[in-house]
Each structure stands twice: as C-alpha cells, then as structure tokens.
Amino acid sequence: MPETVDVTVQRYNPETDDKPHYETYQVPYREDWVVLDAILYIKDNLDATLSYRWSCRMGICGSCGMNVDGYPKLTCSTHLRDYRAGLTIEPLSNFPVIRDLVVDIDDFMAKLKSVKPWIIRELEQPLGAGEYRQSNNQIDQFRQFSQCINCMLCYAACPVYGMENEFLGPAAIALARRYNLDSRDEGSEERVGVLAASEGIWECSFVGECSAACPKGVDPAKAIQQTKFDTVNGFVMGAMLAPFGNRR
Numbered sequence: 001m002p003e004t005v006d007v008t009v010q011r012y013n014p015e016t017d018d019k020p021h022y023e024t025y026q027v028p029y030r031e032d033w034v035v036l037d038a039i040l041y042i043k044d045n046l047d048a049t050l051s052y053r054w055s056c057r058m059g060i061c062g063s064c065g066m067n068v069d070g071y072p073k074l075t076c077s078t079h080l081r082d083y084r085a086g087l088t089i090e091p092l093s094n095f096p097v098i099r100d101l102v103v104d105i106d107d108f109m110a111k112l113k114s115v116k117p118w119i120i121r122e123l124e125q126p127l128g129a130g131e132y133r134q135s136n137n138q139i140d141q142f143r144q145f146s147q148c149i150n151c152m153l154c155y156a157a158c159p160v161y162g163m164e165n166e167f168l169g170p171a172a173i174a175l176a177r178r179y180n181l182d183s184r185d186e187g188s189e190e191r192v193g194v195l196a197a198s199e200g201i202w203e204c205s206f207v208g209e210c211s212a213a214c215p216k217g218v219d220p221a222k223a224i225q226q227t228k229f230d231t232v233n234g235f236v237m238g239a240m241l242a243p244f245g246n247r248r
C-alpha cells in the first residue's frame with residue numbers, strides 16, 4: 001500500500017453550487033512532488049472536473065498561484081514534502097473565484113496596463129543612431145523589479161487590497177517603478193497620475209506581506225515606499241528631472 005497524503009481542495013462550480021465547499025482526496029506521497037503534481041494527480045485520476053491554472057511548471061509563467069494552507073504560493077515551486085501531514089488548497093485570496101481554483105484576473109491585468117509598463121520617450125532617436133545603451137549600474141537600478149512574473153501572490157497577501165479592491169496594488173506599482181528607474185524611459189510624468197491617485201501609493205500602509213510572499217525576490221513594498229518618497233520630493237515631475245539627468 002503506497003503512502004498517501006490528504007489533499008483538501010476548495011471546490012466551487014457556479015452552475016451548481018451556492019457557495020464553495022471542500023473535498024478531500026488521498027494522493028500518493030512522493031518525496032519529489034510539488035503541490036501542483038498532487039493537483040494534476042487529482043485531475044487525472046480522481047476527479048476530472050477539478051479546474052485550475054498552470055502552464056510552465058517551472059516558476060516562470062506565474063499562472064499556478066493558489067493558497068496552500070492559507071498562504072499564497074506558486075504550487076509548481078512548493079514541495080509536497082513540506083505538508084506531509086496534509087494540506088488545504090484554495091484559490092488566491094482577494095480575487096473573485098470563477099470556478100474551483102481559478103480566479104478572475106481582469107482587475108489585475110487592467111491595473112498593470114494602467115501604469116503604462118513600456119518605455120516611453122518624448123522623442124525617439126533615429127534608427128541610425130543605434131541602441132539606447134545602458135551600463136550594468138543603470139540596469140541594476142531596476143533589475144529586481146523586472147523579475148515579476150505577474151503571479152498575483154502579492155495581491156493575495158495584501159490586507160489593503162483585501163479590504164479595498166480599488167488599490168492599485170503591489171505588482172503594478174513595482175512595475176511602474178521598474179520603468180521609472182529605466183534610464184531609457186521618460187514617462188514618469190505620465191505614470192504619476194495613476195501612482196499618486198487616492199487608490200495608488202498612498203493606500204499602502206507598509207504591511208510588507210507583498211514582499212514576503214513574492215516568489216521571485218521582487219520587493220514591491222520597497223517600490224511603493226520609494227515612489228512615495230520621489231512623489232513627495234517632486235522627482236517625478238519633469239521640471240525636477242532636468243538637474244538630475246535621468247536619475248531613474
């Protein structure tokens with residue numbers, strides 16, 4: 001008889017259920033399995049109706065985020081052996097549930113787009129002038145903020161977003177910071193309206209759970225506090241940028 005582990009999963013089918021409920025499955029225990037392997041096993045062998053998202057299985061696509069024992073995790077990067085006594089898997093907190101472990105990402109995607117996450121230039125140099133070159137030091141200014149995989153774990157961990165869904169939120173602000181710090185970018189003024197709005201940086205009470213939950217080492221809490229500092233000190237305004245060159 002193989003060893004097993006009890007995996008309890010929150011289930012919800014909007015066509016038949018008034019509210020979510022839990023079902024427990026006995027899954028074979030394998031030392032080298034991650035939580036996503038257990039979910040795949042359930043789908044393939046025990047209940048084909050289970051719905052969830054995943055793609056890359058290697059911590060890159062950001063689609064397999066779920067709450068594991070109440071904490072947001074990438075299930076493809078979370079080992080089953082850390083939950084030998086059993087575990088409970090739920091959809092990420094703070095997002096509407098579409099079905100089972102699948103949440104609605106529309107609000108998150110709209111927030112990412114709202115900060116204009118691309119290089120903005122007042123005037124493009126002619127192609128013949130070559131690339132916009134950057135030094136390693138200039139790249140280091142924004143490198144960690146560019147590691148985000150849009151997994152939404154930071155939103156699931158954020159108590160402010162949990163209470164106030166209008167909050168722009170950690171990843172979107174970290175993304176704006178990534179471009180504001182890019183030496184090729186001249187778009188700070190275009191982003192400041194969204195960042196400094198009442199739903200922006202000032203909603204953050206610096207709990208820091210976003211940075212603790214991030215599986216990629218991004219520090220959104222730092223991005224938010226830095227953006228507050230720059231906004232208060234006027235560095236995001238074009239008139240103030242000139243004496244500093246492109247300090248971002």
Ligand code: SF4
Nearest residue numbers: 148149151152154214
């Ligand atoms: S900042 Fe981290 S936790 Fe938040 S979406 Fe990006 S990778 Fe995920």
Ligand code: FES
Nearest residue numbers: 057061062064076
């Ligand atoms: S499946 Fe892509 S990050 Fe987990």
